[in-house]
Amino acid sequence: xxxxxxxxxxMIHRCFRCGYCKFPQDWEDVxxxxxxxxHRLESYSNGGRLWLIRAWINxxxxxxxxxxxxxxxxxxxKNCEEMCPLSFSDDILNMVIAARNVMVEQxxxxxxxxxxxxxxxxxxxxxxxxSKKRSDWMEGLSIDPFKDQEYLYFVGSEGAYDSRAQFAxxxxxxxxxxxxxxxxxxxxxxxxxxxEVEMLGEDGLLxxxxxxxxxxxxxxxxxxxxxxSPHTYNAFKNIYPRFGGNFDVKHYSQLLPDxxxxxxxxxxxxxxxxITYHDPCFLGRWNGEYxxxxxxxxxxxxxxxxxxxxxxKSALCCGGGSGNYYTDLLGGSxxxxxxxxxxxxxxxxxxxxxxxCPNCLTMLEDAIKVExxxxxxxxxxxxxxxxxxx
Amino acid sequence: xxxxxxxxxxxxxxxxxxNRTEELFTYSKDLGTSEPQWPDYVAAxxxxxxxxxxxxxxxxxxLAVVPLGGGMSLAGLALPLRGGITLDLKRMDRILALDxxxxxxxxxxxxxxxxxxxxxxxxxxxxxxxxxxxxxAATIGGNLAIHGQGDLAHPYGFNSDMINGxxxxxxxxxxxxxxxxxxxxxxxxxxxxxxxxxxLGWSGCTxxxxxxxxxxxPCKAIAEQDMFIVEDEDLVPEILYELTHxxxxxxxxxxxxxxxxxxxxxxxxxxxxxxxxxxxxxFKRKLLFDGKLTKYIKDGTGGIGAVGQRIERPQxxxxxxxxxxxxxxxxxAIVPVSFYPECYRRGSEISQRHGIPYTVLGRVIGSxxxxxxxxxxxxxxxxxxxxxxxxxxxxxxxxxxxELGGTLxxxxxxxxxxxxxxxxxxxxxxxxxxxHLLDPNGIMxxxxxxxx
Numbered sequence: 078x079x080x081x082x083x084x085x086x087x088m089i090h091r092c093f094r095c096g097y098c099k100f101p102q103d104w105e106d107v108x109x110x111x112x113x114x115x116h117r118l119e120s121y122s123n124g125g126r127l128w129l130i131r132a133w134i135n136x137x138x139x140x141x142x143x144x145x146x147x148x149x150x151x152x153x154x155k156n157c158e159e160m161c162p163l164s165f166s167d168d169i170l171n172m173v174i175a176a177r178n179v180m181v182e183q184x185x186x187x188x189x190x191x192x193x194x195x196x197x198x199x200x201x202x203x204x205x206x207x208s209k210k211r212s213d214w215m216e217g218l219s220i221d222p223f224k225d226q227e228y229l230y231f232v233g234s235e236g237a238y239d240s241r242a243q244f245a246x247x248x249x250x251x252x253x254x255x256x257x258x259x260x261x262x263x264x265x266x267x268x269x270x271x272x273e274v275e276m277l278g279e280d281g282l283l284x285x286x287x288x289x290x291x292x293x294x295x296x297x298x299x300x301x302x303x304x305x306s307p308h309t310y311n312a313f314k315n316i317y318p319r320f321g322g323n324f325d326v327k328h329y330s331q332l333l334p335d336x337x338x339x340x341x342x343x344x345x346x347x348x349x350x351x352i353t354y355h356d357p358c359f360l361g362r363w364n365g366e367y368x369x370x371x372x373x374x375x376x377x378x379x380x381x382x383x384x385x386x387x388x389x390k391s392a393l394c395c396g397g398g399s400g401n402y403y404t405d406l407l408g409g410s411x412x413x414x415x416x417x418x419x420x421x422x423x424x425x426x427x428x429x430x431x432x433x434c435p436n437c438l439t440m441l442e443d444a445i446k447v448e449x450x451x452x453x454x455x456x457x458x459x460x461x462x463x464x465x466x467x
Numbered sequence: 468x469x470x471x472x473x474x475x476x477x478x479x480x481x482x483x484x485x486n487r488t489e490e491l492f493t494y495s496k497d498l499g500t501s502e503p504q505w506p507d508y509v510a511a512x513x514x515x516x517x518x519x520x521x522x523x524x525x526x527x528x529x530l531a532v533v534p535l536g537g538g539m540s541l542a543g544l545a546l547p548l549r550g551g552i553t554l555d556l557k558r559m560d561r562i563l564a565l566d567x568x569x570x571x572x573x574x575x576x577x578x579x580x581x582x583x584x585x586x587x588x589x590x591x592x593x594x595x596x597x598x599x600x601x602x603x604a605a606t607i608g609g610n611l612a613i614h615g616q617g618d619l620a621h622p623y624g625f626n627s628d629m630i631n632g633x634x635x636x637x638x639x640x641x642x643x644x645x646x647x648x649x650x651x652x653x654x655x656x657x658x659x660x661x662x663x664x665x666x667l668g669w670s671g672c673t674x675x676x677x678x679x680x681x682x683x684x685p686c687k688a689i690a691e692q693d694m695f696i697v698e699d700e701d702l703v704p705e706i707l708y709e710l711t712h713x714x715x716x717x718x719x720x721x722x723x724x725x726x727x728x729x730x731x732x733x734x735x736x737x738x739x740x741x742x743x744x745x746x747x748x749x750f751k752r753k754l755l756f757d758g759k760l761t762k763y764i765k766d767g768t769g770g771i772g773a774v775g776q777r778i779e780r781p782q783x784x785x786x787x788x789x790x791x792x793x794x795x796x797x798x799x800a801i802v803p804v805s806f807y808p809e810c811y812r813r814g815s816e817i818s819q820r821h822g823i824p825y826t827v828l829g830r831v832i833g834s835x836x837x838x839x840x841x842x843x844x845x846x847x848x849x850x851x852x853x854x855x856x857x858x859x860x861x862x863x864x865x866x867x868x869x870e871l872g873g874t875l876x877x878x879x880x881x882x883x884x885x886x887x888x889x890x891x892x893x894x895x896x897x898x899x900x901x902x903h904l905l906d907p908n909g910i911m912x913x914x915x916x917x918x919x
Contacts, residue, residue: 141488163785
């Protein structure tokens with residue numbers, strides 16, 4: 078029996094499964110879809126996934142744990158949307174998220190996804206850690222709570238809790254302070270941004286999280302927001318307006334070119350260092366920002382920016398999107414997208430792999446270690462690179 | 468655990484084997500109108516040795532083996548008609564050698580055409596291979612297994628005429644090489660050894676192609692597509708004859724389609740030209756247009772539709788959305804170029820009868836030695852009635868092709884039977900003997916090209 082609550086029933090059959098969704102812009106290979114790159118079975122391509130979803134919705138196959146894994150193995154990187162030549166391409170990721178909506182309603186998500194959502198609901202972060210530890214990243218820094226400053230600096234759950242991402246969060250705070258940007262933080266009152274909750278299909282929890290954040294922002298008089306994470310940036314820019322939250326939101330990398338130009342940030346001088354930059358999906362393909370991070374990196378004296386063959390719209394996702402940095406449905410293989418991306422970065426000969434996302438930072442740093450490349454290439458957030466004194 | 472599944476896992480690794488419903492469902496489906504056919508296992512090997520071990524395992528258990536490339540034939544040729552193991556060959560996708568001076572590239576057969584094109588564009592931009600009109604995910608091996616053609620068909624013929632050597636896993640598991648590579652030499656020629664080419668066009672019924680040496684051809688710096696339009700379909704063969712006499716085009720096609728409406732009932736002759744300079748391009752354009760097409764413009768029977776258009780990668784999958792339904796399938800046939808008018812007329816009648824906007828296309832092969840003519844029928848995957856109409860239209864077209872004296876290209880099982888019904892009895896018997904000799908247990912893609 079067909080599941081009538083599925084939103085894209087009148088459209089999902091239109092996927093032809095031609096396989097364009099697997100390629101990057103230059104057609105270099107069929108491995109630019111992270112889940113297909115990892116598994117290399119058609120069921121894990123987006124076309125295969127859409128055909129499976131349709132079969133489940135139509136009652137041709139049962140919802141199983143394996144089907145749930147396949148549906149949740151999509152990291153929402155939007156490569157498929159970029160490459161699909163058909164007129165409904167803007168909705169092919171939404172078709173996957175809509176299937177997750179139904180799985181959530183039925184409580185049939187993979188256990189790690191369930192845990193992720195429970196943790197956000199109960200603790201305000203996916204790690205299930207106490208809210209009183211949320212401001213641990215600020216230890217040793219003197220940062221004012223948000224009151225009436227120009228910007229709210231929203232750190233996000235990864236920057237607040239992940240031990241590696243905390244360095245990036247702190248580096249950005251130091252950088253903003255050095256640039257004399259007027260900002261404050263929410264500290265332990267911050268909660269998850271809800272971006273991954275949307276991607277994982279938990280609409281009810283998303284509404285709760287978004288409304289909680291929006292009412293807090295409004296109560297505090299927040300008008301302008303700087304985010305550490307492109308995921309947060311996407312949530313505030315593209316999701317919160319649906320709930321009445323309209324803020325002037327910037328990913329931090331978007332402020333950097335003007336701050337550098339104005340002399341408020343003096344990039345460090347490096348000695349003959351080459352840097353390659355990994356485009357985060359939620360900054361690049363989701364929001365079209367490819368230039369600002371590059372401009373910031375190009376301002377570093379003594380550094381040469383080398384592009385990976387897959388860059389900008391063709392960048393291979395680190396595999397951490399849609400909560401996969403926590404749920405890890407694509408891990409455990411040399412074909413895990415983060416490991417492929419680490420090898421792509423190393424192939425440029427760069428000394429530093431620069432990122433602008435705490436998820437990418439942790440995913441890629443782990444991958445570099447597993448690949449045994451830590452002596453050859455370092456992973457750094459752009460905030461970390463620029464916060465080193467000039 | 469299922470012992471076959473365990474054995475497959477032992478060969479290719481746990482990540483690349485499945486006997487779960489989700490994978491079996493996925494591989495039971497073709498993109499065209501074929502009914503689903505479920506495999507019992509799916510495996511994605513990485514090497515010819517793994518393929519060989521799987522084939523030997525299948526022989527032990529008398530299990531069918533169905534090799535699958537990009538799955539773009541649309542005719543159900545890689546559907547497991549008798550269950551068994553579907554072998555997804557797309558992990559076998561390495562580029563093994565590129566010899567620019569001898570103009571060949573050696574690849575594993577599961578590589579996509581898109582990857583080969585991108586590699587050449589990056590590493591040898593002055594060389595190209597013949598890329599089919601199928602989506603870029605179509606594989607080199609799959610295309611050879613169906614005698615495909617591509618965008619260099621006019622100067623160089625079928626893609627299966629453009630190979631310098633092959634490695635094949637035989638149905639009994641031996642790994643064989645054909646051409647100079649069989650002598651452990653480089654992969655520079657298929658000839659002059661005794662002809663053992665029993666694999667091309669067999670849809671995997673006689674073995675699994677695992678490596679290929681592809682001939683490469685000069686890729687000029689500038690390329691363009693020009694269009695000449697006529698209303699009278701009877702003019703198309705003579706125009707193509709004139710153009711093939713000049714021999715300057717890279718690709719020559721005639722297309723007529725109901726959508727978009729302004730092109731309905733017109734015949735667009737697409738001419739791909741290339742040159743290393745604007746002067747070269749202009750020279751070729753003059754020879755073709757001034758030398759051969761002006762007379763049609765003067766007598767009012769033809770006109771220039773476009774000149775100097777950029778050649779985009781074919782986006783044939785857009786055809787699938789004409790009925791907002793995610794599906795199309797076509798009958799392809801190899802016919803003399805002179806058949807174009809009748810093929811068009813009969814095809815548009817069939818389309819009209821089934822309420823499907825007509826689309827026909829003819830691609831010139833060689834110097835007018837033949838034409839691949841296709842009749843495309845779009846359908847709505849969610850509307851079984853339109854699927855049925857498309858299927859019936861395909862069958863009627865198969866019959867019409869043979870009635871006209873054409874030869875079906877990569878026919879589905881329905882068309883294969885029609886072909887074999889008309890085949891010379893001695894030839895048919897030889898097919899049967901070849902198949903039995905190579906595949907004594909009948910495990911390779913059974914149900915296809917099966918002589919009763």
